[in-house]
Amino acid sequence: MKLSSSKIFDALKQIGLRPSGEPVFVVSGWEADIWSCETENGPIAIRIYNDSISPDRAAFEAVTMRELELAGYPAALVFHFEPDPTFVGGPFLVMDHLPGGDLWEAGWKPSKIAAEMHSLLDELHSIPTIAFDDIPSDPYAWVHDAGRRVAEQFPGFADVLKWVYTRLRHVKPQLTPCHMDLHPGNILLDQEGEPWVIDWTSFRITDPRLDTTWTHLLAEIYSPELATAFANGTPQPDVEVFRVITAVRRLVSFLWGTLPEGSPSEKARVEALSHAAELRVPEKWITEITGFYIPEVEATLDAYL
Numbered sequence: 001m002k003l004s005s006s007k008i009f010d011a012l013k014q015i016g017l018r019p020s021g022e023p024v025f026v027v028s029g030w031e032a033d034i035w036s037c038e039t040e041n042g043p044i045a046i047r048i049y050n051d052s053i054s055p056d057r058a059a060f061e062a063v064t065m066r067e068l069e070l071a072g073y074p075a076a077l078v079f080h081f082e083p084d085p086t087f088v089g090g091p092f093l094v095m096d097h098l099p100g101g102d103l104w105e106a107g108w109k110p111s112k113i114a115a116e117m118h119s120l121l122d123e124l125h126s127i128p129t130i131a132f133d134d135i136p137s138d139p140y141a142w143v144h145d146a147g148r149r150v151a152e153q154f155p156g157f158a159d160v161l162k163w164v165y166t167r168l169r170h171v172k173p174q175l176t177p178c179h180m181d182l183h184p185g186n187i188l189l190d191q192e193g194e195p196w197v198i199d200w201t202s203f204r205i206t207d208p209r210l211d212t213t214w215t216h217l218l219a220e221i222y223s224p225e226l227a228t229a230f231a232n233g234t235p236q237p238d239v240e241v242f243r244v245i246t247a248v249r250r251l252v253s254f255l256w257g258t259l260p261e262g263s264p265s266e267k268a269r270v271e272a273l274s275h276a277a278e279l280r281v282p283e284k285w286i287t288e289i290t291g292f293y294i295p296e297v298e299a300t301l302d303a304y305l
Contacts, residue, residue, distance in 0.1 A: 003088055008035055008046060011087035015080055017044065017094060031201060036097055043097035044079060049090045055083050057201055058091040064132075064200045065095070068177075071131045073124060074196045076188065098196055100189025113184055114229035116195055117215055120187065124197075125176040125208040132177060132205060139175045139206040140168055143245055150252050156294040160248060163290045167241040178204055178211035183218040184226075209242040217246050217285070221278045240289050247282035251297055254279055276301060 008023040021038035023046065028034075031053045035046040049058045062081035069075055077096040085091055100106070103113050129135050136142075147161045179186075180202035187195050220227035236242075254276070283297055 003033070003035075003048065005035075008037070008048075008088055011082070011092070012037060012039070012046075012094075014087065015082060015094075017041075017080065031199075043099070045076075045095050045097045047093040047095065048088055049092065051090065053091075053201060055085070055091050058093065059083055061200045061203070062093055064203045067132050068127075068200070071127045073127060074120075074194070075200065076196045076198045095198075096196070098188035098190050098198075100191065100193060103184035103187045103189070103195070106189060110223065110226040110229040113226055114219070114233065116187065117182060117184070117219075117230060118233045120195065120197060121179070121182060121208070121212055121215065124179060125211070127177050129175060129177065129205050135205050136175070139173050142204070142206070143168070146249075146252070150248070154252070154255060154294070154296045156296045157248065157252070159292050160244065160286055160290055160294065163292070164241060164244055164248070167238070171238045171241060174207045174209065175205060176208045176211075178206050178208055180204060180206075180211055180214055181218075182211070182215045183222065207242070209236050209239060210245060212236060213239065213242045213246040214249070216243075217250060217282060221281045243285050244289050247285040250282040251279060251286075251294070255296060255300060 005023040005025075009019050012019045012023070018040045019037050020040050023035045023037040026034040026036050026045070032047045032049045035048065037044055037046060049055075059081060062078055065075045065078045069077060076098060078093060079096070080094040081091070082094075083091050103116065106113075108116075144165070147157075147164070151158050151161055179197065179200065181199060182197065186199045187197055189195055216227060216230055219230045279297065279301055283294070283301070287293060
């Protein structure tokens with residue numbers, strides 16, 4: 001997304017935020033670019049969504065963050081959401097500027113990062129679901145819906161999905177708010193060193209064990225030392241089936257992302273391909289737990305690695 005600081009400055013003026021300095025580019029992510037800017041009321045961060053995120057999903061993130069704020073959870077504070085893409089080429093979110101960097105940059109030991117992630121997940125999972133709209137009656141409905149689409153496009157997943165469905169029938173469901181993408185890069189520190197959580201586009205009300213295993217998977221991909229520390233946290237019942245669901249989710253998001261018809265943008269497709277080496281971890285989880293190999297995954301990894 002090519003933007004000039006002057007265009008962002010003008011957009012902020014039009015929505016009444018009165019910038020007092022020139023917006024500064026911070027970082028480009030898979031879903032959005034982040035800018036910062038000084039205003040008459042203090043520093044702000046601007047999250048400008050690219051075309052991999054629909055306006056509805058961007059609006060959903062803004063609503064979710066406000067609901068979390070009302071529930072007392074440390075989600076970054078939202079000052080304004082602008083759905084109109086004509087200002088800067090996409091919807092954008094104006095939120096509190098958190099100057100302390102993320103947990104990767106904080107210099108914390110893996111054990112301290114792991115403990116903080118567990119604490120933030122536990123706090124989130126303890127919020128009553130009544131605080132949110134659209135509470136599902138079945139926390140695994142999306143697993144079954146996604147599974148049908150996966151089996152149609154990638155038949156090699158059929159045995160793994162059958163393994164999952166057989167075991168889910170014997171799992172006692174849990175239903176809580178879940179971030180579904182928590183990792184050290186999505187936890188920012190304020191001036192006092194207090195953590196705040198960002199990037200809520202994957203939020204859903206579902207089983208918290210899916211949330212925890214997703215964070216565990218990302219930890220194992222990025223830092224085996226962090227993964228070991230995180231895995232030493234509170235054990236959860238039936239965790240193996242949730243590890244397999246999590247691994248399938250990661251593999252399928254990669255496979256869909258590498259297909260021209262599956263990616264919302266060429267940028268997203270290139271980004272997906274750049275993460276090919278990371279797929280060895282979820283592939284290993286599935287093989288070790290279920291004993292199954294998935295031909296489509298092997299073929300794709302052989303092609304790109």
